[in-house]
Each structure stands twice: as C-alpha cells, then as structure tokens.
Amino acid sequence: MRTSPGVARLGVIIALVLVWEVGVRLFGDPLFLSPPSHVAAALWQMLGNGPVMYALGTTLLELVVAFALAVGIGLPVGLVLGLQRFARGSFYPIVLMLYAIPQATILPLVILAFGIGPPSKIAFGFTHAVFPIMVTMVAGVQGVRPSLLVCARSMGASRTQIFWNVILPHMIPSFFTGMRLAMTSDLLGVLLAELYVSQAGVGHYTRLFTESFEPAKLFAIITCLAAIAVVLNELCRRAERHMSRWHE
Amino acid sequence: MRNGKFAVTVEGVSQAFGPEGDPRRVVALESASLEVARGELLCLIGPSGCGKSTLLNLIGGLMTPSAGEVAIEGERVRGPLPKKIAYVFQESALFPWRTVLDNVKLGMAFQGVPRGERDERARAALTTVGLADFADHYPAQLSGGMKQRAQLARALGLQTDILLMDEPFAALDEQTRMVLGEDLSELLARTGKTIIFVTHSLVEAVFLADRVAVFTARPGRIKTMISVEEGHPRSRAFMTSDKLGRLRNQLYELLHDEIRKTMGDTRP
Amino acid sequence: MSGARLVYRVTQAAFVAAVILVWWLVSRNGYISPILLPPLTDSVHEFVLLIERGAYWPDLSVTLYELVVAFLIASTSGCLIGYLVSRSRFAVRVFDPLFAGLYSIPAILLFPLYVLFFGLGPGSKIAIGATIAFFPIILNTIAGFDYVDRSYITAARSMGASGLQMFWSVMLPAAFPVVLAGLRIGFILAFLSILGSETIASLSGLGHRIVSYAESMDPAKMFAYIFLAIIIAFLLNAFVSTVEARVRRRHG
Numbered sequence: 001m002r003t004s005p006g007v008a009r010l011g012v013i014i015a016l017v018l019v020w021e022v023g024v025r026l027f028g029d030p031l032f033l034s035p036p037s038h039v040a041a042a043l044w045q046m047l048g049n050g051p052v053m054y055a056l057g058t059t060l061l062e063l064v065v066a067f068a069l070a071v072g073i074g075l076p077v078g079l080v081l082g083l084q085r086f087a088r089g090s091f092y093p094i095v096l097m098l099y100a101i102p103q104a105t106i107l108p109l110v111i112l113a114f115g116i117g118p119p120s121k122i123a124f125g126f127t128h129a130v131f132p133i134m135v136t137m138v139a140g141v142q143g144v145r146p147s148l149l150v151c152a153r154s155m156g157a158s159r160t161q162i163f164w165n166v167i168l169p170h171m172i173p174s175f176f177t178g179m180r181l182a183m184t185s186d187l188l189g190v191l192l193a194e195l196y197v198s199q200a201g202v203g204h205y206t207r208l209f210t211e212s213f214e215p216a217k218l219f220a221i222i223t224c225l226a227a228i229a230v231v232l233n234e235l236c237r238r239a240e241r242h243m244s245r246w247h248e
Numbered sequence: 249m250r251n252g253k254f255a256v257t258v259e260g261v262s263q264a265f266g267p268e269g270d271p272r273r274v275v276a277l278e279s280a281s282l283e284v285a286r287g288e289l290l291c292l293i294g295p296s297g298c299g300k301s302t303l304l305n306l307i308g309g310l311m312t313p314s315a316g317e318v319a320i321e322g323e324r325v326r327g328p329l330p331k332k333i334a335y336v337f338q339e340s341a342l343f344p345w346r347t348v349l350d351n352v353k354l355g356m357a358f359q360g361v362p363r364g365e366r367d368e369r370a371r372a373a374l375t376t377v378g379l380a381d382f383a384d385h386y387p388a389q390l391s392g393g394m395k396q397r398a399q400l401a402r403a404l405g406l407q408t409d410i411l412l413m414d415e416p417f418a419a420l421d422e423q424t425r426m427v428l429g430e431d432l433s434e435l436l437a438r439t440g441k442t443i444i445f446v447t448h449s450l451v452e453a454v455f456l457a458d459r460v461a462v463f464t465a466r467p468g469r470i471k472t473m474i475s476v477e478e479g480h481p482r483s484r485a486f487m488t489s490d491k492l493g494r495l496r497n498q499l500y501e502l503l504h505d506e507i508r509k510t511m512g513d514t515r516p
Numbered sequence: 517m518s519g520a521r522l523v524y525r526v527t528q529a530a531f532v533a534a535v536i537l538v539w540w541l542v543s544r545n546g547y548i549s550p551i552l553l554p555p556l557t558d559s560v561h562e563f564v565l566l567i568e569r570g571a572y573w574p575d576l577s578v579t580l581y582e583l584v585v586a587f588l589i590a591s592t593s594g595c596l597i598g599y600l601v602s603r604s605r606f607a608v609r610v611f612d613p614l615f616a617g618l619y620s621i622p623a624i625l626l627f628p629l630y631v632l633f634f635g636l637g638p639g640s641k642i643a644i645g646a647t648i649a650f651f652p653i654i655l656n657t658i659a660g661f662d663y664v665d666r667s668y669i670t671a672a673r674s675m676g677a678s679g680l681q682m683f684w685s686v687m688l689p690a691a692f693p694v695v696l697a698g699l700r701i702g703f704i705l706a707f708l709s710i711l712g713s714e715t716i717a718s719l720s721g722l723g724h725r726i727v728s729y730a731e732s733m734d735p736a737k738m739f740a741y742i743f744l745a746i747i748i749a750f751l752l753n754a755f756v757s758t759v760e761a762r763v764r765r766r767h768g
Contacts, residue, residue, distance in 0.1 A: 005609035090527035104712035105745040108730035195716045206628045330676025341671035345689040358677035
C-alpha cells in the first residue's frame with residue numbers, strides 16, 4: 001500500500017488530536033486541560049468577541065509597526081556597515097556584542113521606559129528584529145563574489161555603477177533572508193512583551209484566562225496567535241524564496 | 249555452474265532500474281557475460297551510463313541482478329563477500345574522523361580479523377602503498393593521490409583474492425594517475441590478485457589490463473573484448489610503445505560512436 | 517596590531533567611554549528618571565555587593581537547575597526520536613516537515629498553558645525550556661543521520677560491517693558534528709527561553725529577580741542582576757562553544 005507522506009502526516013495529526021480528545025475527557029482535570037472540541041468551541045465564540053478580536057488586532061499592529069521600524073532602520077544601517085570599511089571595523093563588533101545580549105533581561109527595563117501599552121511592545125519587537133536585518137545585510141555585502149567585482153571593474157564600471165548593478169542585486173536575497181529572520185525575532189519580542197504585561201493587547205487575555213483557569217479559552221487565543229505567526233512567517237518565507245531563485 | 253576455474257563468472261546478467269512498464273525505467277546493463285581468470289586484470293571501459301559501474305557492483309554483491317547470475321570461484325553471489333572481494337571507490341570512502349592507520353584497521357574489524365593481527369597487517373599494507381610515514385595522519389591532510397593509495401591499502405589489508413576498483417584514479421591529475429598505474433601493475437605482478445578495474449581513460453585501460461571489455465552505450469552490452477598480451481609489471485617502455493598506441497587507437501574507434509550516441513548525437 | 521585594527525579598537529573604546537559619559541551626565545542632571553536609569557556607580561556598587569555576598573546564588577541555582585533538567589529532557593528525547601525517525605526514509609518524509617513546520621510557531625506561546633498546568637514553580641520553566649530546545653535537536657539529529665554520505669555506508673557494507681559496527685563506527689561519527697550543533701543551539705535556546713519565561717511568570721530565578729527589583733523600584737539592584745545575567749549568558753555561550761570545539765578536534 002503506497003501512502004504518500006502527506007497523507008501519513010495527516011493521519012498522524014488526526015491520531016494525536018483523537019488521543020488528546022479522548023485522553024483529556026477520561027483523565028484530565030477540566031481546570032487544567034481541555035479537549036480539542038472545547039477549544040474549537042471557545043475559538044468559535046472568540047471570533048465573535050469584540051474585545052478579544054480588538055486585542056488580537058492591536059497585537060498584529062504592534063508586530064507590523066515593529067517590523068517596519070526594524071526594516072526602516074536596520075536596512076540602511078546594515079548597508080552602511082557592510083559597505084563602509086571603517087564603520088564595519090569599528091561598529092560592527094559592537095552591534096554583534098549587543099546582539100548577543102539576552103534581551104529577556106532588559107524586558108522589565110523596556111516596560112519601565114515605554115509603559116505597559118503598545119509602544120513598549122513595539123520597542124521590544126524592534127530591538128529583537130533590527131539585529132538579524134543588519135547582520136544579514138553585512139553578510140550579503142561580503143558575499144558578493146570578488147570575481148564579479150573584478151570583472152565589472154575590468155569593463156570600466158564606476159563605483160556607483162558597481163553598487164547599483166552588481167552589489168545591490170546581490171543584496172536582494174540577503175535582504176529577504178534578513179526579513180524572514182527579523183519576522184521570527186519580531187514575533188518573539190512582541191509576544192514576550194505581551195505575555196509579560198499588557199493592557200490593550202493579547203497578553204491581557206492570556207493572563208486573564210491563565211489566572212481564572214480557563215484552558216479552553218487560553219488555548220483558543222494561543223491558536224489565534226499561532227495562526228498569525230504562521231501566516232506572517234510564511235509570507236516572509238515565500239517572499240524570500242521568490243526573490244532568491246537565481247541565487248547560487 | 250560449479251566451475252571453479254575462473255575467479256569471476258558473469259552469465260547473461262541484466263540490470264534494470266524502475267518497475268516494468270514505467271516509462272522512466274532504465275536498463276543499465278543488458279545480457280552481459282564474461283569470465284575472469286585468476287590473476288587477471290580486466291578493465292571495463294565504455295561511455296557514461298553504460299553500466300560498467302553497475303556490473304562492478306553486481307560482481308561485488310552490492311546489488312542483485314534483474315536477470316542472470318554472477319559467481320565467484322564457482323559460487324553464486326548473493327551479497328557482499330568481504331573475505332573474497334575488496335573495493336576501491338572513486339570518491340575517497342575513507343572515514344574522515346579516523347587516521348589513515350585506523351581506517352585500514354577498521355576495514356579489518358568489519359571483515360572480522362582478530363584484534364591482535366590488525367596493527368601489523370595494517371602497517372604492512374601501508375608500507376606496500378608507500379604511506380607508512382602517514383599512518384597517523386587524517387584523510388583531510390592527504391592529497392588526492394595519497395587518499396586513493398590509503399584506500400588501496402585498506403583494500404589490501406583485507407587480503408582478498410579479488411580487487412574491484414571503480415574509477416579509482418578519476419579524480420586525480422594525469423601525472424599522478426600514471427605513477428599509480430605503474431604501482432598497481434607492479435602490485436599485481438607481485439601478489440597475483442584478480443583485479444577488475446573500471447575506467448574512462450583509454451590509455452589507462454590499455455596500460456593496465458590483460459583484457460579490456462568494451463561496452464556499448466546504454467543499455468550497456470559488452471561490445472567486444474580486446475586482449476593486451478603483455479606481461480606484468482608493465483614497464484615505462486610499454487607506455488611509449490607502438491603496441492600501446494595501436495591498441496589505444498583500436499579502443500578509440502570502438503568507443504567513438506558509442507560515446508557520441510550517449511551524448512544524443514546521431515550524426516553519422 | 518595593524519594600523520587599521522588599532523583605529524577600530526580606539527573607536528570602540530571611545531564609543532564605550534562615550535556611553536559611560538552620557539550615562540553619568542544623564543543621571544547627574546536627572547534628564548531621565550532615576551527609577552529608570554540609576555547612576556552607573558550605584559549599579560556597579562550593587563553588582564559588586566551582589567557578587568561579594570553571593571546573594572545571587574539562590575536565584576542562579578534555580579535557573580541553572582531548570583536549564584539542566586530541560587536540556588536533559590530535550591536532548592534525550594530529541595536524539596532518540598530523531599534517530600528512530602531517520603532510520604526510515606518514509607518516516608523522515610512524514611515527520612521532518614511536521615517538526616520543521618511546528619518550529620515556525622513561536623513556542624513561547626505555549627508558556628501560559630504550562631503555567632496553567634504546572635504553576636509558577638520551576639516545572640513550567642523546565643517544560644517551556646525543553647519544548648523549545650527539542651526542535652533544533654530533533655531536526656539536526658534527523659538531518660545528521662539521514663545525510664550520512666552514501667559512500668561510507670557502501671564501503672563499510674562491502675567490507676562486511678555488521679549492523680552494530682555500522683552504527684558505532686560509521687553512522688554515529690558521521691552524524692556527530694550535525695547532532696552536536698543541534699545540541700548547542702538547543703542548549704542556548706533553552707537558556708534564553710527559561711530566562712524569558714522567568715521574567716513573565718515565576719517565583720524564583722534570575723529573570724524573576726530582575727522583575728521583582730523593577731517592580732519594587734530598586735533599579736540599581738535590577739541593573740546589578742541584569743549585568744549578572746548577561747555575564748552568565750556569555751559564560752554559558754563560551755562553555756558550549758569550547759565543548760563543541762574540543763569534541764570536534766578530537767573527532768578529527
């Protein structure tokens with residue numbers, strides 16, 4: 001019997017969901033665990049619930065704004081760091097050191113600085129996302145094959161021509177890779193900040209549902225967030241793949 | 249087929265990849281038959297995809313034929329025969345995480361040589377190929393030619409009667425190939441092993457072989473067998489002789505059309 | 517040191533000096549509230565006190581304990597299941613995309629569920645640490661064993677290697693570097709996620725301590741613990757890199 005892997009995978013998922021459903025109904029304490037059927041019901045209700053949807057929307061907005069800021073600042077800074085030898089030698093090591101700092105340690109500080117509303121989430125998402133973009137841009141500039149540069153120069157290309165016609169096209173795949181990595185980090189930053197403390201965003205509800213022991217609703221809202229994450233990640237991944245088709 | 253006279257007997261062997269009726273089915277080898285005498289060096293030569301490496305794998309028991317039979321010393325081949333057959337591959341199949349000496353010893357461990365004997369045999373094999381000083385080096389530290397010599401040492405350490413070599417010198421430059429070819433001929437003269445050698449190089453085939461089996465383009469059949477009547481060890485003089493030149497030209501004529509055919513060129 | 521290198525080093529030193537100067541100026545003139553940015557001297561003083569008195573130990577030990585347990589769970593399950601999956605081409609095609617797909621969901625989302633289930637103690641931190649570390653480990657284990665160069669396996673088979681010999685002498689050493697990289701990534705991710713989750717909801721641990729000082733408006737002590745956490749992070753990173761490098765070297 002020749003089953004395709006996709007079908008088998010579906011089978012595995014269905015089997016796990018069934019085990020979850022039956023297992024929790026038989027052995028689970030409803031205070032801590034919820035079967036998927038209840039989660040689905042809670043999810044359905046949630047979609048019609050105004051305040052919760054608003055909170056999800058706020059979170060999505062935070063994600064997008066943080067991402068835009070990270071790209072808007074990270075892209076030019078990354079380019080400068082990559083192209084300018086002095087900047088790269090002096091400041092890039094500092095960037096790398098900052099990148100290595102575990103940002104969870106400064107979360108309370110960021111909240112103190114920006115408050116408990118969306119600005120702090122945007123700030124924390126920004127600090128997470130800006131680094132991958134800068135790092136990939138610098139790597140992208142380095143990655144241009146020297147033989148291509150030599151070839152262009154031998155044909156008499158000026159520095160500007162080389163930049164626009166050789167380096168920049170090479171940077172595009174790196175840029176999209178950086179965007180994909182930045183999105184992953186952005187999600188992490190914004191979600192961490194939301195889960196820590198939130199008034200208008202989704203973190204408010206996760207804390208509410210946790211403290212009032214409502215696992216079905218908690219799981220439902222987590223599913224919504226997971227769906228948002230998957231969609232955003234997938235968008236970035238598709239964009240990257242589309243733009244990198246010629247890449248070696 | 250209880251004929252123990254020949255080291256290797258191949259009878260009507262065919263090999264196809266893919267199920268019957270599948271348009272993507274590839275018939276690599278069609279009805280190949282040959283006999284290899286003990287102590288003979290047989291070269292298999294032909295265009296790419298003609299099934300010569302496939303035949304080698306079938307002889308070595310790494311594959312079972314779709315049709316036909318392979319026998320080693322009269323006994324039918326059903327799987328690898330590490331005590332009778334040793335392999336030397338084209339890409340260096342030396343384990344990079346072990347030293348050269350350990351690589352040779354590991355081969356013996358797989359074959360089942362008692363632990364106490366391994367070290368001595370390994371060092372002897374390395375001396376035979378001239379790598380005694382590099383016993384404690386890692387493969388990454390060796391040149392291409394040295395890596396292949398190390399592989400040969402591993403195969404020799406197994407002390408088998410039969411050696412199967414699949415384009416072992418293909419990745420090396422021509423100069424190294426010449427030197428290693430001379431060494432191989434000398435080894436053959438000394439040890440009397442039966443060697444089956446796959447190659448693309450016309451000169452290499454004539455220089456090394458007692459007989460050359462010429463393959464057609466896919467599906468591969470043995471077009472003809474050419475005898476090189478010349479004793480081992482082959483000398484430098486043979487390399488520059490008229491005889492070698494003539495045989496090489498003969499091979500060229502036989503192969504030229506087959507190679508063109510493989511490239512899809514149907515010009516006359 | 518070459519001329520260019522020297523210039524870079526000097527610039528970096530100047531940058532650090534400038535940051536310290538700005539910090540000092542700002543806190544002296546009160547441009548930023550001292551609750552947010554205490555004088556650098558106070559923070560350093562608190563940090564030194566912290567180290568001298570060893571008051572950091574209770575929280576550090578909790579964090580390290582959570583890290584070790586989480587990593588052990590993730591590595592044993594990840595390596596074992598990863599190896600078993602890699603044995604069948606079909607299983608790889610079924611499960612590898614599944615794990616890779618799950619990896620793209622930020623696993624920190626599961627943390628509230630773990631808090632609901634395990635409470636505020638180390639259990640929820642261990643759970644999230646193990647969950648997050650599991651994925652790079654299993655993906656790398658599958659990849660490591662799946663992509664063992666065919667030529668090694670063929671060579672070993674031709675020499676008569678038994679199943680056990682094949683595993684110990686060929687597959688394991690060949691897969692090892694990739695698996696090790698997965699373990700390194702998993703370890704670091706476990707640490708970062710534990711630190712983050714301690715910040716969100718915990719009763720003890722380094723992350724929690726930072727939060728508690730933020731909430732009790734004791735920023736100097738908060739900065740002291742931030743410095744400590746950063747140092748611990750660098751030490752763990754260095755430790756993991758050294759282990760990997762040393763094992764790599766011996767591995768040849």
